[in-house]
Amino acid sequence: MVIDISHVSWERGDKTILKDVSWRVGSKEHWCLLGLNGSGKTTLLNMINGYIWPTSGSVSVLGHKFGEYDLRELRKSIGWVSTSLQERLYGSEAALQIVLSGKFSTIGVYEQMEDEDRERARALLASLGCERLADRTYHTLSQGERQRVLIARALMSSPKLLILDEPCTGLDVFARESLLGMIERIAESEDAPTMIYVTHHIEEIMPCFKHTLLLKQGEVYAEGMNDQLMTSDTLSAFFDVQAHVEKRDGRHWLSVKGKSWNNS
Numbered sequence: 001m002v003i004d005i006s007h008v009s010w011e012r013g014d015k016t017i018l019k020d021v022s023w024r025v026g027s028k029e030h031w032c033l034l035g036l037n038g039s040g041k042t043t044l045l046n047m048i049n050g051y052i053w054p055t056s057g058s059v060s061v062l063g064h065k066f067g068e069y070d071l072r073e074l075r076k077s078i079g080w081v082s083t084s085l086q087e088r089l090y091g092s093e094a095a096l097q098i099v100l101s102g103k104f105s106t107i108g109v110y111e112q113m114e115d116e117d118r119e120r121a122r123a124l125l126a127s128l129g130c131e132r133l134a135d136r137t138y139h140t141l142s143q144g145e146r147q148r149v150l151i152a153r154a155l156m157s158s159p160k161l162l163i164l165d166e167p168c169t170g171l172d173v174f175a176r177e178s179l180l181g182m183i184e185r186i187a188e189s190e191d192a193p194t195m196i197y198v199t200h201h202i203e204e205i206m207p208c209f210k211h212t213l214l215l216k217q218g219e220v221y222a223e224g225m226n227d228q229l230m231t232s233d234t235l236s237a238f239f240d241v242q243a244h245v246e247k248r249d250g251r252h253w254l255s256v257k258g259k260s261w262n263n264s
């Protein structure tokens, strides 16, 4: 199992933020984690990365049970692309340096890098269609370019688990489709890590993500194969709206009371 979360709860004061959550992700099973704002997605990711501990229940990631393994070592095998990471990066660094920093999962490059590291970083930038950005400073990049650089950075350490936390936030529809295409290619590559895609938007779920965990108010609402979960009935009840789901080009599209959410 890549992720094995069993009956996990997380309490803060008198508030229960995660309630009896269980989730098992097998190797090379690419999952989507779907929930509205405040449903507990970030909290669950913080737990998977060992930044917070469950109040009750057990967490095991990449076969290592928390409490019995050095979490700093474990984090080297996990790539986590998130907006909060963007805020912590040094905006004045060149894109290539940012990708290189992924080798040791550090913010900034402190270790001696070899020529082969630079070659790998350039190859990763090229595979994400942004080799020409290698020498550009991060703060001059567009949001879509930043996300690609961060994904290249996350891949630099050849992670076994890659978490993409709302990677399409702030992207226009064309940049979004381009990034989703690249994510799909990563998922289909031979040495692909197990991938978790976190979002509020079902239309971003590419066909390579075959499973979804629906999280609602800190609880698992449902989980399973997308074709079973992504139905008008299930999502109407999940989102507490009158929703209509349509499948097109292997993806599911949601509209609410005649108003499309697709491009929001």
Ligand SMILES: Nc1ncnc2c1ncn2[C@@H]1O[C@H](COP(=O)(O)OP(=O)(O)OP(=O)(O)O)[C@@H](O)[C@H]1O
Pocket (backbone or CB within 6 Å): 012, 015, 017, 035, 036, 037, 038, 039, 040, 041, 042, 043, 044
């Ligand atoms: N350290 C904390 N102390 C108290 N409450 C917290 C803490 N961390 C998160 N919460 C609360 O837990 C709930 C879930 O938050 P979380 O950030 O996990 O949701 P989310 O699904 O990631 O939301 P979003 O999609 O907006 O990022 C929210 O109500 C939040 O205010």
